[in-house]
Amino acid sequence: MEKYLNEFVVGERGVVKKITAEGRIKRRLFDMGVTPHAEILMRKVAPLGDPIEVNIRGYELTLRKSEAQCVLMEVEN
Amino acid sequence: MNFALAGNPNCGKTTLFNALTGSTAHVGNWPGVTVDKREGTYKKLEQKVQIVDLPGIYSLSPYTPEEVISRNYILDEHPDCVINIVDATNLERNLYLTTQILEIDVPVVVALNMADALEKSGDRVDVKALEEKIGVPVVSISALKGQGIDELMQRAYAAAQRPREGRTVLQDSALAHLIRDVQIALAGQNVASPLFHAVKLVEGDELETKAHASTVKMVEAFKKTFTDDTFGDDFEALVADARYGYISKNFASALHKKNTQALTKSDKADRVLTNRWGGIPIFLAILFAIFHLTFSENFLFLNGFGDGWMPTLEDLGMDTGNFGVQLLACVYDGTVYSPGVIINNLWNNVIVGNLFGLLSGAVENIGVDWVVGFINNGIIEGLAAVLSFLPQILVLFLFFSILEDSGYMARVAFILDRIFGKFGLSGRAFMPMIMGFGCSIPAMINTRTLADQKERTATVRVIPFFSCGAKLPILTAIAGAIVVQFGVGNADFITFGMYVLGVATAIVAVLVMRNTTMRGEVPPFIMELPAYHLPQFKSLMIHLWDKCKHFIKKAFTIILASTIVIWFISHFSFDWKFLADEQINESILASIGMFVQPLFTPLGFGAQLQNWGWVFVVAAVTGLIAKENVIATFGVLAACIIGSALPEDEEGISYVVAMIDATGITVPALIAFIAFNMTTIPCFAAVATARAELPSKKSFNWTLLFWLVTSYIVAAAVYTVGSWWWTIFLWLAAAVLISLGIVWFNRRKKAV
Structure with missing residues (x-):
């Protein structure tokens, strides 16, 4: 099943399929290891509901929901 | 090498x-x-x-x-x-x-x-x-x-003895041929490191496409013939994917070792510190602890919450002239001081106080009035005023360095980003702002942790609105005098209200800036939350020493120079006569004050005041050296008005009362005066720091103007609304009109 990273619930796992962002945000996502085939585990939502924290490539990454909206995922069963 | x-x-x-x-x-x-x-x-x-x-x-x-x-x-x-x-x-x-x-x-x-x-x-x-x-x-x-x-x-x-040729891990990717061709073309143009430039060109890197415009065509031509199932013709994605692909394939044995099920120590700490419910209260508690440790004169509330029960050293019959007792007084005197205050007392009362006291004593022997005055009151007192900030700046800086080095600061940004995103800033902007309540200088230096230049500039500009420790005496003295003289209000309430006003000004200023001169997207917030680790003592000390050096250098150059100028114009008349402190009314500064006084009429301390009205303008100017000077100047001027020195008054309330008597200033005007001092150009030490932290001279000049204009508007609003309540509707109408104007202008700009 496909969905965007911002729709993930805590504890859900998936694999990146596509990045739909452009320019600076896209580059930044790539540089931080958010590239197709990367596995992501949704870790946590900040106390005020945004941003989120995920585990990717063995480290903790935080990003806003608006940015996570640019990451299309394949949900792992 | x-x-x-x-x-x-x-x-x-x-x-x-x-x-x-x-x-x-x-x-x-x-x-x-x-x-x-x-x-x-x-x-x-x-x-x-x-x-x-x-x-x-x-x-x-x-x-x-x-x-x-x-x-x-x-x-x-x-x-x-x-x-x-x-x-x-x-x-x-x-x-x-x-x-x-x-x-x-x-x-x-x-x-x-x-x-x-x-x-x-x-x-x-x-x-x-x-x-x-x-x-x-x-x-x-x-x-x-x-x-x-x-x-x-x-x-x-x-x-280093042998040159090395660049190598790429992209040799097996679909783009290998293109990279090779571009590399050869660039090498033909005698470009150094052709491989690096070739890869960046293929990625469509902004800097490279500008620098090698002719070669970009090769990439464009290839792009037309190329398609990939996953990435289409997005070469940037392809390259990033190829790099990570290569790494995972070749180093898989050493990777993915972290069992994401098992929690590391860092994960466990994070469970508590960024907890959905506990995260914010814990953060507030840490913040309170830092400020308490740095600034509190009632450590751990040992002296109770009311008037306190502890006797002063004098009450105990000790000789306060004795050096040992002086040392003791740095730690305890009628109340237990927090570590930050103890260091501050040791530095200011013992080290700087005695050292500069000795120096002043030696200078007295020169005998020429104006030379003694110049060295003692101009240079030495000016330096003492600036150096007096040093201990608390360093203590505050130490705490924030610990938070930064331990990895907690990244979590603070994580917790607060939601709020700050609304104002066009990232969660990282919070720390410098809150540090502003202690001192603007470490706060401005701390803006270096912000990634985005516009965000950094906007933050530096609003930091002085977070009323620093040195502005508190202005508040307590004037608020106290209002209560004493007019019998209205409550001093704590006025003080608190002024803090809120400062924060509100900062919020409005950021919103306005982000929608006008500092327009730009909200900076992305895609960052690592590093694993927690214990900060290292050595690197903390190196950190502090750097700041210390930096600050002392400033204190002896730009700050000292400005201090001397102000001393000079407040102690000389236009006919080059040297004036004693009490004759400040004849000084160049007083003349300038009288001259510009009408400008402050909309603020309540301009032309409507009687003879002595210029004292408020002059006090604001001397406040540029250090904000503590505002009340000290009142003391000098009060002596000048009454003709004899007033009794020593630590809070300065009686000085302000004397000013009120002499000038007939109203309550709204007094509050406007506080508001003006809180939001206007900060002390020279902070101004010098802002100059160093802002990207250009131009941006610095705009910042000075911004502070002046903001404080003028805020104080004028306070005065007029305080004097004639219905003017609030005029201000609101103006605010609505301006907001609409900005929105309309931005829409049009976007449409073009």
Whole structure:
């Protein structure tokens, strides 16, 4: 099943399929290891509901929901 | 010889740098940007090696100043060797940068840091295999324990003897041919490091496409013939994917070791510290503790919450002239002081006080009035005023460095980003702002943690609105006098209200800036939450020493010069007659005050005041040296008005009362005066810091104007609304009109 990273619930796992962002945000996502085939585990939502924290490539990454909206995922069963 | 250190943030780069350079290290700025440039010398090789610590980066992309600096340094300054520090516990993402550095024609050595930490968790990196694969020496080190560093430097020294040609990990990717062709074309144009430039050109990198416009066509032509199932013709994605693909394929054995089910110590800490419910209260508690430890004169509330029960040293019959008692008084005098206040007292009352006292005494012997006045009141008191900030700046800075180095600061940004995103800032902007309540100087320096230049400028500008410790005496004296003289209100309520006003001004100012002059997207918030670790004493001290040096240098140059100018115009009349303190009414400063006084009529302390009305303007000007001076000036002027010195009054309430009697100033005007002082140009020390932290002279000049205009508007609003309540509707109408104007203008601009 496909969905965007911002729709993930805590504890859900998936694999990146596509990045739909452009320019600076896209580059930044790539540089931080958010590239197709990367596995992501949704870790946590900040106390005020945004941003989120995920585990990717063995480290903790935080990003806003608006940015996570640019990451299309394949949900792992 | 010249080696550069490159690596991700939090990979132990600074620790390695400190271990290599020791006391030879010094910090400057990279030209044109406020990013720290650390340099030092390593002396254990046959020849001395200059070490440059490049900013921590994740990639050689063109988007942040840190990335551009590192990239240009390696490409243009031709270091003899690049030492790439790689965090073994986070190999995959760290090697991503390595694959980019390897493409440059420069000798590279990889320092595999924290391999010992990895081994502790049961994993291992095969150094030999890694070395074979990437084709450059790999040395396992522990920067923290100082292990492997000598070997690292010897191998780097050996590597530096021979030139190295760039290599790419993209040789098996679909773009290999294109990269090869572009590389040959660039080599034909005598471009240095053609491989690196070729890869960046293929990626469509902004800097490269500008620099090699003619060669871009090759890429464009190829793009038309190319398509990939997953990426289409998005070469940037293809390259990033190929790099990570290569890393996961070749170093898989050392990767994915972290069992995401098992929680590390850091994860456990994070469970509490960024907890959905507990996160914010814990953060507020930490913040309170920091301010309490730094500024509280009632440590741990030992003296109770009311008037207090502890006797002063004088009550106990001690001789306050005795040196030992003076020392004791720094720690306890009718109340127990917090560590920050103790250090402050020791510094100001004992060290600076006695030292400068001795100096002043010696100067008295000169005998010429104006020379003694100039040296004692101009130079020495000015310096004492500025240096008096030092201890609390350093203590506050120490606490925030601990938060930063431990990794907690990134979590603060995580917790608060939601709120700040609404104002067009990121969560990181919170810390500098809140530090502003203590002192603007460390707060402004701390804006360096913000990635975005516009965000940084906007934050520096609003920091003075977070009323600092030195502005509190203005508040307590005037609020106290209002209660005494007019019998209205409550001093605490007025004080609190003024703090709120300052914060509200900051919020409005940020909103206005982000929608007008500082327009731009909200900076992205895609960042690493580094694992927690204990801050290192040594690096904290190095940090503090740097700030200390920086501040003292400023104190003796720009701040001292401005202080002297103000002393001069307040102690000389236009006919070059030297004036005693009490004759300030005849001074050049007073004349200027009288001249500009009408300008302050809309603020309530202008033409409507009687004879002595200019004193408020003059007090505001002397406040530029240090805000404490505002009330001190009132004391001097009160003596001048009454004709004899007033009794010593620590809070200065009686001075203000004398001013009210002499000028007939109203309550709204007094509150407007506080508001003006709180939001106008801060003290010279803060102004000098702002100059250093802002990107250009132009931006600094605008900042000064911004402070003046903001304080004028805020104070005028306070005065008019306080005097004639219905004017609030005029102000609101103006605010609505201006907001609509901005929205309309931005829409039109977007449409064009």
